[in-house]
Amino acid sequence: MGRKTFTTLGAMTALVFLAVPAAADTKAGVDAWSRGDFAAAVREWQGEALKGDADALYNLGQAFRLGKGVPQNLTKAEDMYGRAAGLGHVQAADNYGLLLFQRGEQARAMPYVSAAAGRGDPRAQYLLGIAHFNGQLIAKDWVRAYALVSLAQQQGVGPATTALKQMDGFIPLDQRQQAAQLAIELRSQADTTRARQLAAADLGATVSVGVPSPVAVTLPRPVPVASAADVDNDGPATAGADYARPAVSAPRPSAVVATVPPAPRPSAVVAPAPRPAPAVTAAAPKQTGPWRVQLGAFGVAANADALWNRLKGRPELAGHPRINVKAGAVTKLQAGGFASQGAARAACDKLAAAGTSCVAASN
Structure with missing residues (x-):
């Protein structure tokens, strides 16, 4: 599945084209997209999507999300991601869960978010960490919460820094130290899991991407969501898509609020400006110790x-x-x-x- 798609894999990941597909029309669509002919790309993918090709469905979801080659239609984008996820497409499942969470369906989203976090998606790690901290739709676990949000922060998810500062006021030091060790273990597990699942998908094996069995769920009160301006001064907060319609409510005094972190537009990657080197008056003496x-x-x-x-x-x-x-x-x-x-x-x-x-x- 990973060889004929274009994708944003996380908060700092660039657009990737891989060009050895099983379906020639899907590759032709990727080639058309690469040269900026979005309408032609969509035409190529539509036929393969009707045949149930997961990569073509995922690529159409991207096109509908961005409004390139077709009018922007977020409902259709979500439908395409969901159908591709049902066929075992890893990146589609990651985006589908984040979209569900973004529009308020946290109970349906949580199995996808949890699976995406287990594959190392930093946006999903952030959301799952907040859920563990608040005990919302998942067991309260402050050690795991701090570990997950720390991993998201290390990978550039901006709201994670604010969340960690809030958590510092509640989580004891010994639990934060446990979380540092757990974060190392979770990172290693995620690297292994994602590599294994993507390799299995490339070989045509069925991949479990977190699709839940139908269950009856009673929704608790919505998780408070910070305003878009708290995350992105140039536009709304996003979850695998450049839009958001969160309901804004006052957070409980002891809760950390979750703002869905933005994913980059896959049309451009901007390198961060280099930070100036700090002024140094004298070299620090080399420290020794065990x-x-x-x-x-x-x-x-x-x-x-x-x-x-x-x-x-x-x-x-x-x-x-x-x-x-x-x-x-x-x-x-x-x-x-x-x-x-x-x-x-x-x-x-x-x-x-x-x-x-x-x-x-x-x-």
Whole structure:
């Protein structure tokens, strides 16, 4: 399924075309879309969609969502995503669950959101974390909530930073430390799960994408949703689509509000402006000691590089050398040279207060 679609896989993922499809008309549609002939792309996909081709259904969902090649029709986009998800299309299932959540059908959305979070989708991890924190439609679990929202924050989901600051006022320090370790485990599990499911889809195997069995559900009061302006100054908050119609209500005093994070438009990718290097008057002395802080574990080594480049200028890490620890396919990012466990934990506390979770570890 992953070889003939175009997709946004998460908050920081670019448009991807993969061009070895099983259906020639679906590939022809991708080629037409690539050169900007959206109407021709839609014509190619429509025939394959009628035959039940999941990639063609997903691609039509993207076209209807964006209003390219066809008039924008969000109802049809959702229908296409849902039909593709029913055929085991992973990316369609991720978008379908987020769309359901966005328009207020949280009970129907939650199985899809949970499955997408298990595959590492950062928007789904954010929403599932908020649900676990509030105990809304799912068991209250503050350790898992903090771990999931931390993972979303590390992958660029803006509202996750605000949510973590709110959670810091409720979740005890020992639970936040447990969450840092759990986040490492969840990241590794998600990398494995997504790779396995996409490989299975490419081989034509049936993939479980979180489609729930029909059940009777009594809806609780809606999860409070922050206004669109809290997330995106240029437009509404989105969930796999550039629109939102959330009902705005006052949050309970002890609840963290969930704002569906935006997905990028797949027509363009804008590189962030480089941050200026901080002024340095003297090099920090190199620190030595038997304790380290573990900042994350990554299936893609480049993600470890990106996190270190973002954090290495912080005073908590000044003079502490970067250490990469390989654990199979996972790269653990650590900073070493802390004299004691207390010093390592103190650095983690300050980093957590700034929105980055970590855990103390010995050499």
